[in-house]
Amino acid sequence: MSKINSAPDHVRFCVRCGTVVSTRLVGDKMRKVCPRCGFVHFTDPKVGVGVLVINENGEVLLVRRTMRPEIGRWSLPAGYLDQGEDPKVTAVREVREETGLCVTIDGLLDVYHNPPEQEGASIFILYRGHVIGGSLMAGDDADAAAFFNLDALPDVAFASTQAAIIALQAAGDRRSQE
Ligand SMILES: [Zn+2]
Known part of the structure; x- marks a missing residue:
């Protein structure tokens, strides 16, 4: 039974x-x-939006959280969608606020359902994007922002972030076997 x-x-x-x-x-x-x-x-449901940003070295952009839930752990730059907001616009703004980087959205990666016992967004919309400007500097509700090699990731928060990264690693493994 749902806990909701x-x-x-x-x-x-x-x-x-x-x-x-x-x-x-x-x-x-x-x-x-x-x-x-x-x-x-x-x-x-509470809706979160985020962006998976990969740089030219194949590293993923993560931020360290200063807010509950999952404080002190790393997640994709993301935030809550407010009523009346276009999720793409919110996603771009959250990346800029948390990492200092300007990104553009390349497409929808996936929509996740986080388990009800997890705090935070129950629905998470994840876009793909790439950097078009700005300079890397943590801000807003993140105290660190960095690109990480997929083989050397820090402690990652949220089931949706973990699922996105596992999918990315699997895609990388498939490419390296070709
Ligand atoms: Zn009434």
């Missing part, structure tokens, strides 16, 4: 009219519902 609670206890009042909400079955899940105006509180 579709009717969280901290949702106590209707955001539309302020009435105390009740817990009811809506479709296939229990939800917090307003008995007065009928508003249904949906627990939306």
